[in-house]
Amino acid sequence: xTALDCNRPREAAAKARLATRSGEHGLAxxxxxxxxxxxxxxxxxxxxxxxxxxxxxxxxxxxxxxFIGIANFRALFAxxxxxxxxxxxLVYVAIVVPGTVLLGLVVALLIETSPGLRGxxxxxxxxxxxxxxxxxxxxxxxxxxxxxxxxxxALGVMGISGVNWLRDERTxxxxxxxxxxxxxxxxxxxxFVSGLKAVPQQLYDAAAVDGADGVLDRLRFVTLPMLGxxxxxxxxxxxxxxxxxxxxxxxLTQGGPNYASEVLLHRLYxxxxxxxxxxxxxxxxVVYLAVIVLLTLTQARLLERRVHYS
Amino acid sequence: xxxIELRDIEKSYGETAIVKGVSLSIRxxxxxTLVGPSGCGKSTLLRIIAGLEAQNSGxxxxxxxxxxxxRPKERDVAMVFQSYALYPHLSVFDNLALPLRTRRLSFAQxxxxxxxxxxxxxxxxxxxxxxxxxxxxxxxxxxxxRRKPGQLSGGQRQRVALGRAMVRHPAVFLMDxxxxxxxxxxxxxxxxxxxALHRRLGVTFVYVTHDQxxxxxxxxxxxxxxxxxLLQVDRPERxxxxxxxxxxxxxxxxxxxxxxxRAHWVSLGASLPAGIHRNTAHLAFRPExxxxxxxxxxxxxxxxxxVENLGSDIFLNVxxxxxxxxxxxxxxxxxxxxxxxxSVGLQIDPACLLQFDGAGMxxxxxxxxxxxx
Numbered sequence: 001x002t003a004l005d006c007n008r009p010r011e012a013a014a015k016a017r018l019a020t021r022s023g024e025h026g027l028a029x030x031x032x033x034x035x036x037x038x039x040x041x042x043x044x045x046x047x048x049x050x051x052x053x054x055x056x057x058x059x060x061x062x063x064x065x066x067f068i069g070i071a072n073f074r075a076l077f078a079x080x081x082x083x084x085x086x087x088x089x090l091v092y093v094a095i096v097v098p099g100t101v102l103l104g105l106v107v108a109l110l111i112e113t114s115p116g117l118r119g120x121x122x123x124x125x126x127x128x129x130x131x132x133x134x135x136x137x138x139x140x141x142x143x144x145x146x147x148x149x150x151x152x153x154a155l156g157v158m159g160i161s162g163v164n165w166l167r168d169e170r171t172x173x174x175x176x177x178x179x180x181x182x183x184x185x186x187x188x189x190x191x192f193v194s195g196l197k198a199v200p201q202q203l204y205d206a207a208a209v210d211g212a213d214g215v216l217d218r219l220r221f222v223t224l225p226m227l228g229x230x231x232x233x234x235x236x237x238x239x240x241x242x243x244x245x246x247x248x249x250x251x252l253t254q255g256g257p258n259y260a261s262e263v264l265l266h267r268l269y270x271x272x273x274x275x276x277x278x279x280x281x282x283x284x285x286v287v288y289l290a291v292i293v294l295l296t297l298t299q300a301r302l303l304e305r306r307v308h309y310s
Numbered sequence: 311x312x313x314i315e316l317r318d319i320e321k322s323y324g325e326t327a328i329v330k331g332v333s334l335s336i337r338x339x340x341x342x343t344l345v346g347p348s349g350c351g352k353s354t355l356l357r358i359i360a361g362l363e364a365q366n367s368g369x370x371x372x373x374x375x376x377x378x379x380x381r382p383k384e385r386d387v388a389m390v391f392q393s394y395a396l397y398p399h400l401s402v403f404d405n406l407a408l409p410l411r412t413r414r415l416s417f418a419q420x421x422x423x424x425x426x427x428x429x430x431x432x433x434x435x436x437x438x439x440x441x442x443x444x445x446x447x448x449x450x451x452x453x454x455x456r457r458k459p460g461q462l463s464g465g466q467r468q469r470v471a472l473g474r475a476m477v478r479h480p481a482v483f484l485m486d487x488x489x490x491x492x493x494x495x496x497x498x499x500x501x502x503x504x505x506a507l508h509r510r511l512g513v514t515f516v517y518v519t520h521d522q523x524x525x526x527x528x529x530x531x532x533x534x535x536x537x538x539x540l541l542q543v544d545r546p547e548r549x550x551x552x553x554x555x556x557x558x559x560x561x562x563x564x565x566x567x568x569x570x571x572r573a574h575w576v577s578l579g580a581s582l583p584a585g586i587h588r589n590t591a592h593l594a595f596r597p598e599x600x601x602x603x604x605x606x607x608x609x610x611x612x613x614x615x616x617v618e619n620l621g622s623d624i625f626l627n628v629x630x631x632x633x634x635x636x637x638x639x640x641x642x643x644x645x646x647x648x649x650x651x652x653s654v655g656l657q658i659d660p661a662c663l664l665q666f667d668g669a670g671m672x673x674x675x676x677x678x679x680x681x682x683x
Contacts, residue, residue, distance in 0.1 A: 200393065202391045203395050203397070205357075205360075205362050205389070205391065206389070206391060206396075206397075206474075208361075208362060208381070208382045209383065209387065209388060209389045210383070210409040210412060210474070211383035211408075211409055211412030212408065212412050213382065216417075217412065221397060222397070225399035228399070
């Protein structure tokens with residue numbers, strides 16, 4: 001009897017604790033709800049809608065649609081243009097990512113080791129990032145013009161006959177990739193500069209005393225390893241951005257000539273808004289999303305193991 | 311073999327002079343500590359010896375040869391840094407191997423993949439491995455060789471840093487506050503280990519610290535630096551008993567030496583001890599030179615403001631009679647009159663009284679004329 005009595009207050013306490021805990025739970029949900037609503041409304045919702053559309057034959061403007069299963073995907077994978085666009089995108093990424101990372105790193109190192117005018121150089125190299133790509137693409141279009149363009153004129157002075165960069169199947173994608181590097185490396189440079197500032201001076205001192213005092217040794221034993229986390233971030237970001245390449249393609253080549261510069265996002269846009277095949281476009285989007293997610297995950301897995309030391 | 315000679319070293323950054331004409335001879339095999347408050351230029355001086363900074367004027371000689379135009383790696387010095395400065399991406403083994411590899415392997419042989427295939431690398435690597443294992447077992451880090459620095463405790467990292475300095479058998483060890491990132495207990499333990507290491511290696515150690523206790527316990531000689539100048543270079547016990555400068559007297563010893571100005575002393579109505587020099591402006595005495603006597607019996611009188619019991623000793627903070635300034639007194643735990651609020655008299659051993667002039671310089675001669683006063 002007494003034992004029972006003794007237990008009673010304890011039970012009450014437990015109940016009270018449970019009540020506070022559920023109260024805390026409620027509060028927690030309340031606290032995350034704005035973020036959760038935004039996440040659902042702006043991210044998960046649209047993705048779900050796109051997945052849904054990809055299973056229909058909806059055309060933009062029509063009021064009816066039918067579920068047609070995976071017919072869109074079947075058509076997509078049977079379409080040589082899609083494969084061309086996918087390959088082109090991968091090639092584009094394979095050129096732009098290393099180009100951007102390397103150029104960004106080299107420029108950052110040059111700026112950080114130069115005695116003066118750092119602010120000017122940083123700003124100058126960052127300008128392309130701030131500019132509007134579609135407007136800059138027009139400028140590039142003029143520069144790459146086969147006869148009056150600056151590029152071919154300059155080559156002409158050196159005795160090299162230029163090509164019609166954007167209208168030649170062999171060079172169109174390359175030209176776009178170079179423009180992509182030009183636009184993106186400033187951002188990589190800024191990130192590398194901030195990364196360089198965080199490298200402790202004592203490590204360079206230790207390397208100097210240890211005999212690793214040449215430029216290459218310093219790079220190899222101190223600078224590059226210490227820039228690992230920044231590099232990973234830059235690579236993932238650049239990869240994501242170059243997968244999204246669209247405006248320069250739209251303005252300069254429209255995917256031509258003969259699909260030589262066709263890329264995924266441009267394909268998606270053309271199918272959805274030029275041909276109004278929303279269902280097909282949605283299927284393309286789903287594939288695009290899958291590729292992006294897969295890529296980001298693999299990169300993070302692979303790189304994370306090598307760049308975080310503690 | 312590796313004595314170090316500094317001749318009129320000057321260093322300034324822009325307008326700010328950091329090191330002002332320092333000359334110092336460090337003997338071969340000596341453990342010399344540079345001690346001083348932060349910003350006094352001691353670390354800069356060490357970095358000048360290492361070759362990490364260039365002095366504006368003056369000469370650095372190692373083993374009798376001028377090394378001013380030599381790069382750090384050519385000076386036969388090793389350095390241990392406050393933050394350990396281990397390469398975070400390399401294992402402990404590779405951290406230790408780096409200084410050996412950069413010296414014994416050509417650039418091509420050091421290349422990541424190609425290097426392995428080049429002739430001669432295998433033998434060098436085998437020798438390096440043997441040396442590292444020996445050094446690692448000496449420092450008790452043999453079981454850590456495969457780990458990365460990030461997985462080690464502060465003390466273990468410090469051992470690795472010592473090991474990296476040790477493996478290539480330098481003639482001079484330079485240490486820049488190597489223990490200040492460790493907790494108090496570990497610091498005392500590492501102190502003893504560094505002393506033992508010095509004894510075993512028998513090479514010249516130059517050690518920088520702001521902690522006077524480290525300087526006192528570890529060194530053969532201590533160089534006290536302040537505001538870019540060397541104040542005194544001497545054996546620890548001499549610095550403590552026989553400081554040349556008031557600032558040295560105040561820096562060495564814990565708790566700090568008691569300083570009472572002559573004017574203050576006179577204003578207290580106390581008679582000056584015998585043998586006070588005409589120029590003496592400050593009278594200084596260590597806490598252990600003061601005896602507690604009954605109130606009114608001492609030369610100075612005051613009230614015990616607080617009591618710090620350290621177990622082995624008790625330190626009394628005594629506020630002087632006019633309420634201005636305190637004197638720290640060391641007493642035995644069983645001594646009476648050691649509770650706060652009590653009025654006491656202070657008896658100062660005249661033999662232990664140090665006199666300094668207005669500029670803080672030590673006054674040694676005793677003038678008989680004043681003694682009568």
